[in-house]
Amino acid sequence: MKFHRRGPAAFLDEVRRKRGNASLIESFRNTLEADRKKAVEYLNDDNLCFPSFYVLSDEITKAELSGELCERYRLAAEFLMMRNDKSDIQSEVQAVHPALKWMIETGAEENIGNDYLKKLDTAAGLLTKIYRDRSILPGIADMIFFRCRSELPYHDLIWAFLEAREPYSLALIADRLRSPDSSESACARRLLAFIPGIDRKETGKGEWQFQRFCDWLEENGPYLRYKGETFDTTHRPTPYTPVWRAKYLGAFVASDNGKIHVSLTKRERRLLRRFDDLAGDEQRLLAAYSARKRRMDRNAWVQWINLSIKKQLKAAEGENSHD
Amino acid sequence: MIDISGASIGLGAINEQWLALPVTREIVDTMRQSRTVYRFASPEQLSFRLAMGANIVEAAHLLNRSGVSFATFYDSRCNERFWNLTPNGGFRLKNGVEPAVALNDIFRNGPMYAFECATAMVMVMYKATLDSIGEASFNRLFSNLFLWDWEFDDDLGISWETPADYFPGDVRYFKNPDVNPLHIEWQGENVIAMGNGLYFGHGIGIRPAGAIIEGLNRRRKPGADESAFLMDEAGRPAFRHLAQFADRQGNSPSRSTADAVKNRYITVTLGDSVQVY
Numbered sequence: 001m002k003f004h005r006r007g008p009a010a011f012l013d014e015v016r017r018k019r020g021n022a023s024l025i026e027s028f029r030n031t032l033e034a035d036r037k038k039a040v041e042y043l044n045d046d047n048l049c050f051p052s053f054y055v056l057s058d059e060i061t062k063a064e065l066s067g068e069l070c071e072r073y074r075l076a077a078e079f080l081m082m083r084n085d086k087s088d089i090q091s092e093v094q095a096v097h098p099a100l101k102w103m104i105e106t107g108a109e110e111n112i113g114n115d116y117l118k119k120l121d122t123a124a125g126l127l128t129k130i131y132r133d134r135s136i137l138p139g140i141a142d143m144i145f146f147r148c149r150s151e152l153p154y155h156d157l158i159w160a161f162l163e164a165r166e167p168y169s170l171a172l173i174a175d176r177l178r179s180p181d182s183s184e185s186a187c188a189r190r191l192l193a194f195i196p197g198i199d200r201k202e203t204g205k206g207e208w209q210f211q212r213f214c215d216w217l218e219e220n221g222p223y224l225r226y227k228g229e230t231f232d233t234t235h236r237p238t239p240y241t242p243v244w245r246a247k248y249l250g251a252f253v254a255s256d257n258g259k260i261h262v263s264l265t266k267r268e269r270r271l272l273r274r275f276d277d278l279a280g281d282e283q284r285l286l287a288a289y290s291a292r293k294r295r296m297d298r299n300a301w302v303q304w305i306n307l308s309i310k311k312q313l314k315a316a317e318g319e320n321s322h323d
Numbered sequence: 324m325i326d327i328s329g330a331s332i333g334l335g336a337i338n339e340q341w342l343a344l345p346v347t348r349e350i351v352d353t354m355r356q357s358r359t360v361y362r363f364a365s366p367e368q369l370s371f372r373l374a375m376g377a378n379i380v381e382a383a384h385l386l387n388r389s390g391v392s393f394a395t396f397y398d399s400r401c402n403e404r405f406w407n408l409t410p411n412g413g414f415r416l417k418n419g420v421e422p423a424v425a426l427n428d429i430f431r432n433g434p435m436y437a438f439e440c441a442t443a444m445v446m447v448m449y450k451a452t453l454d455s456i457g458e459a460s461f462n463r464l465f466s467n468l469f470l471w472d473w474e475f476d477d478d479l480g481i482s483w484e485t486p487a488d489y490f491p492g493d494v495r496y497f498k499n500p501d502v503n504p505l506h507i508e509w510q511g512e513n514v515i516a517m518g519n520g521l522y523f524g525h526g527i528g529i530r531p532a533g534a535i536i537e538g539l540n541r542r543r544k545p546g547a548d549e550s551a552f553l554m555d556e557a558g559r560p561a562f563r564h565l566a567q568f569a570d571r572q573g574n575s576p577s578r579s580t581a582d583a584v585k586n587r588y589i590t591v592t593l594g595d596s597v598q599v600y
Contacts, residue, residue: 082505114397125504130544151410153396155472156507232441232511233496234483234558235473 010045012052021055021112028056032063040068048073050107054080054116075099080119097131104136108143111150124160134164141172145179148187158191159230162239165255167217167224170240174213178206194238219291223247225258245272247287249305250294274309282313289316325354326362327369338370346380346491346518347373359487371566375455379492379560382430382450383515383523386443389433393440393526395508396472402428402435406470412438413471422468423458426450440513441473443525444494447515448479448560451492457570464568478568480561491518494558497532499539501547509542511551 009017016024032039043053043065053060053073057080060066066077076099100123107120124140127133140161147154161169176188177198185206193200197212223246229237243258249268251260264272275283286309294301304312325332334342334355341347350373354361363369394400396412405425406414416425426449429436438446449468453461464478475481481494489495493516502510512535514522523529527538532553539551 118395118397121507122504125507129502129504147411153411155396159507159510160504228498228500228554229556230510231472232513233498233554234556235475235481236483 007047010042010048010052012042012045012056013047013049016052016055024052024055025059028059032059036063039063040065043073044070048106050076050103051110051112051116053077054107054112054119057081072099072102076103079103079123097127097133100127100131101133101136104139104143108139109146111152117147117152121156121160124157125163128160128164132164134166134169137161137164137166137169138172141169144173145176145184145187149181149183151183154187155231159232162226162230165226167221167226167240167255170213170217174210174217177210177213191237193236194240200236219288220247222252223287224255225253226255242287244283244287245275248272248275248283248290250290250301271305271309278309278313285316286313289319324357324360325351325369326360327366328364336366338366341370341373344377346377349518350376350490350492353488353490357488368563368566371455371569372562375451375560375562375565376490376492378451378454379447379515380517382447382454383517384529385430385450386433386447386525387523387528389430389436391429391433391443391525392437393508394437395439398437399439399442400435400437402432404428409471411471413442413469413474414438415470416466416468421458421462422465423453423461425468426453426461438470438525439472439508440525442470444513444515444558445470445473445475445479445481447523448475448481448494452479452560452565456565456568460568460570478561478564480564481558482561483556483558485555486557489516489557491516492559495522496554496556497522497524497535497539497551498554499542499551501543501549502539503542503544503547506542509539512539516557 012024012028015027019027028039028042031042042048043056043060053076057077060069060077061081066074069077075096079096079099103123104120104127107116111117120143124136124143127136128140140157144154144157144161146152147157161173170192173188173191176184177192179185179188182203185203186200189198189200189202189209192198192209192213195213195216197216198209202209220242223242223244224240225243227238227241229239231237240255243253243260246253246258246260249260249264249272251262251264251268253260275286278286290301290305290312293304304315307315325337327336334351337351341351363372394412399408399412399414401408401414403417405417405420405428407417409415416422426446429446430450449465449470452465456464465476467476473481483494486493495514495516497512497514499509499511512524512527514524514535517523517529520531521529522532522535524535527535530538536551536553540547543549543551
């Protein structure tokens with residue numbers, strides 16, 4: 001998903017696009033000297049993109065313009081001036097949500113130096129971690145792949161993306177398995193290598209890998225728990241893992257903590273006690289068999305789940321031996 | 324339990340140098356007291372495992388004392404005589420430079436380097452490997468050295484799992500699930516287990532788990548209700564694979580490790596009994 005401007009390009013964006021950052025600053029200074037009101041009007045253009053605003057942020061500070069800006073841009077200016085070691089910073093970010101969103105929606109695929117990239121990283125983290133805003137995930141995914149293509153740091157963006165704790169958002173990453181751009185598909189494989197069938201080193205199988213991802217998400221999606229692993233943690237992070245006992249019962253879980261959403265019957269609780277006593281590989285086998293059977297024939301599944309766990313296991317092993 | 328070529332062994336069968344060194348003694352004791360059977364094809368393979376464990380811990384000590392700084396990927400820096408700094412903050416070995424020389428430079432000219440904590444862990448693992456298998460094998464195996472994040476050569480083969488037992492030399496991770504996004508670099512801390520309950524983290528030094536958790540908790544978002552914690556997984560290099568490349572030095576602690584033992588501890592051997600003070 002790409003974000004697009006809602007209307008005609010802002011004047012300052014046009015100057016920047018045609019003549020570059022230095023000319024934008026010079027042009028803005030000249031306008032400011034000649035007509036402060038006009039300069040503020042240019043800044044307050046509803047269609048202004050964050051990169052131009054960022055390039056002019058020092059001028060905005062020096063000329064003390066932030067008080068004359070519309071709320072979104074005033075908050076963006078304040079955010080850019082924030083020092084990370086300020087103790088009262090949290091109170092300042094409470095209102096900044098629309099500005100952060102605008103920064104990512106209009107500035108994701110630009111590189112105006114490390115400080116600019118860091119600000120976007122922080123904005124992404126605040127949006128997913130503090131504001132729990134999942135609507136921004138397509139924009140963060142775009143940024144991740146822009147950074148991959150440009151060989152720029154993307155770790156903090158991946159952290160922000162995963163911290164949304166939304167397993168279905170992995171589809172935004174999986175989509176790039178099919179990308180004709182090899183750096184994008186490599187990045188997608190690197191992130192999704194925890195899924196069976198996706199090998200980070202296996203090139204040229206994008207469509208096949210995408211289908212493996214779809215199969216995996218369809219089978220496990222409702223039962224995935226966020227594990228918290230990112231590229232900061234390990235070489236091959238497993239951000240989400242199925243909760244086998246939930247998959248076995250067909251009970252959806254909260255991806256945050258893996259707890260089963262619904263209240264369980266006495267019989268289900270008894271079944272789970274037995275299930276919990278099984279070895280790890282038996283649990284996996286039974287959970288996979290149960291999910292498959294439930295999908296194919298719900299009545300047959302109800303009969304099977306009412307068997308003793310020993311008989312359930314025997315049926316599952318029997319099917320497995322025919323594979 | 325320790326098993327060599329199918330036979331369980333006692334302390335008496337273990338070279339006393341490993342019992343004298345606290346780090347390797349802790350590894351041996353943990354293995355012996357475990358319900359898991361730790362199998363080795365030969366005494367040499369066990370020796371390599373212990374030497375490498377000691378060398379990992381020693382490499383962490385060396386990095387801690389080297390003067391290197393913590394930096395995010397954006398602000399990485401390196402000695403450009405040996406490394407090319409890549410746009411994503413990684414260090415790629417320069418053409419014509421020997422991997423061992425470039426790697427050792429990080430530990431010798433630390434103030435010229437700044438990097439983040441995952442890269443630090445990989446550097447420690449490479450350094451321990453170098454000290455365990457010797458320069459010739461190291462240069463042959465790792466001729467395309469690239470230090471960035473958790474990227475490493477297949478021959479180093481670090482793998483993660485939730486093990487039955489933890490050993491000095493393991494890579495662990497303290498996760499800070501409620502970190503304040505304004506302090507994103509405190510999302511967690513990669514560490515090397517140093518033995519005796521201590522951990523080395525790049526930028527934070529050598530500390531007990533409680534102090535690391537306390538430090539991470541100070542960087543949580545307001546209203547946070549989840550504490551930082553030590554994750555169950557442990558990362559270990561491919562000890563068995565690397566053992567085949569060891570020269571004679573690989574079956575004993577590296578010189579720096581041996582020196583460290585001499586400098587830090589007093590070892591007294593009375594008959595079969597070895598005491599370390």
